[in-house]
Amino acid sequence: MKINKLIQQSTKPLVMGILNVTPDSFSDGGQFNSISHALKQAEHMLDHGVDIIDIGGESTRPGASYVEIEEEKQRVLPVIQAIKAEFDIAVSLDSYKPELMQEAIALGVDLINDVRALEMPGALDIIAQSNVEVCLMHMQGNPVSMQANPTYDDVMGEVYQYLQKRLAACAEKGINKQRIILDPGFGFGKTTSHNYQLLAELEQFKSLGCALLSGLSRKSMLGAVTDKPPAKRLAASLAGAVISALNGADIIRVHDVGQTVDALKVVDAMQKAKGEKQ
Template sequence: MNWLVRRHELNVERGGVLMGIVNVTPDSFSDGGRFYALEEALGHAEELERQGAVILDIGGESTRPGAAEVSADEEVARVLPVVRELRKRSEAVISVDTRHAAVAAAVLEAGADVINDISGLSDPGMAELCAQARCGVVVMHMQGRPETMQDAPAYGDVLEEVSRYFEERYDFLLEKGLLPEQVCWDPGIGFGKTLDHNLTLLSNMDQLHVAGRPVLLGLSRKRMLGAILGGTDAGREPLSTAVMTVWGHLHGAQIHRVHDVEESARALRLIQAAEPFVR
C-alpha cells in the first residue's frame, strides 16, 4: 500500500508511520502559543523529524471543540513562512492542516506535499487544486463543525456511517481528478463523537480502508484519553498517546498524527519487532 504525496511515494503497508504535529496557533487545545514564532516552530519541526517523524503537519487554525474559525489570510500568514523555510531545511514530507483552498494553494506553491483537511476537501476548488498538484490528501470525517461538533453527537452505527462517508468522498474526489493513490482516510477521533464512538472507530480501523486506502489516526492528547484516565493532565501524557497509538496500529491504522513523536516511535518499534513472530 503506497501513498502518493507529490514528491514522494510512501510505502505505508507495514504501518507505524508517524506524523509530527507543529501547531503555529495561539489557541490550540494542547500546545497553543508554544511554537507560534517562526524559529520556535522550525526548531520544533526539526526535533520531531529527528525523533522519527516521517511527516510534519503544520497547522495554523485550532480545531478544538468550540474553536472559532480563522480567516484564510490569517492562516496563510501563520503557516506559509514555516512551510517555505522548512522546505529549504528538510526532506521530510510536509503536510498542512487546512480546510481553506486559498491556504492550500499558497502552501503547495511553497513546497507542501500533503493537504490534511478536516472538512474532507469541501471548500470550493480544493479538490481540483489537490488533483492538479498530485499532493497527498487526508480526508477526515467530522459530524458538524468545530464550533458545535461536540454538542450532541449521535449515530445509528458510527462505523457504518464513517465508512459510507469515505465511500461518498472517494467517488467525489475521483470525479474531480484525484488519483486513488493520493487519498488517505482519517475517521476524526474527537470530531463529533462520544467516547464510545471514538473507541469503536479506534478498535476497528481495519474496517475503514475504503478503496484499499490507508488510514490516519489522530488521537494525540485528545480529551477521550483524559476521560478514560479520569483527568485531563493524564490524557496529555506522552504514555497515554503512545499506548493508544499502538492499539490503533494493531487494529489497522497506518499513519499516526502525534505531538510526542519519540515516545510513540519507541512504542511502535517494540511492537513491530514482535509482530513477525505471531503464529
C-alpha cells in the same frame, strides 16, 4: 516526497508530528507560533524519528474560533517555506481552506490534511489540478459545535459511508486512491463511546482501498478514561497509537514523536516475529 510511497516502503506506521503554529490549540497552543520556535520543534521531531510534519494555523479543537484566511496564511506559509528549505522531510498542511491549499502546494507541501474532506468550494479542483496527496477526514458538524450533541444510528457505518462518498467525489475529479489517505476523525463530532467503537473497528476502513491515518494523541477520549489533562495523556496516547497500529493504521498523528516511534518499534518487532513463526 510521496507519502503513500513512504508507507509502502516502511514495515511500521509512519509517525506524523503535530506542529501547531496557533495561539489556542488544546494541547500546545502558543508554543511554536514563530518561525524560529517552529524550526527548533521540527528539528527536535526529526531527531526523534518523525516521518511527516503536519503544520496547522487554525485550531480545530471543540469550540475553536474561526481564523481569517490572511491570518492563517501569515501563520503557516512562512513556516512551511522555512521547513522545506531547511530539512528533507515530508510536510503536511492541516487546513480546509482552498486558497491556502493552493499557496501551500506552490511552496512544495507534500500532503493536504483536510478535516472537511475537500468539501469547501473549489477544494476538489485544486487538489485535482496538482500532484499533492490528501487526507480526507470525517467530521460531524463543525469545530464550534461538533461536540454539543453528536448523534449516530450506527457510527461505524455512517463514518464509512461518508468517506466512501468523498472517495467517489475525488474519483469524479480524477483524484485516484493512490493519492488519498483516510481519517475517521477521532474527537470530531463523536462521543467517547463513538470514538472507542471506531478505534475497535478501525481496520474495517482498510476495505476502502486507501491508507489510513489515526489521530487521537492527547484527545478528550483519552482524558475521559484516565481523568488526566492533555499534557499528562502520554501513556494513554501511546496506548492509542499501539492499538491503532495493530488495527491497520498506516500513519499515527501525534504530539509526542520520540515516545511514539519507540512504541511502534515494539509493535513492528512483534509483527516481524509473528511473521517469521508463520
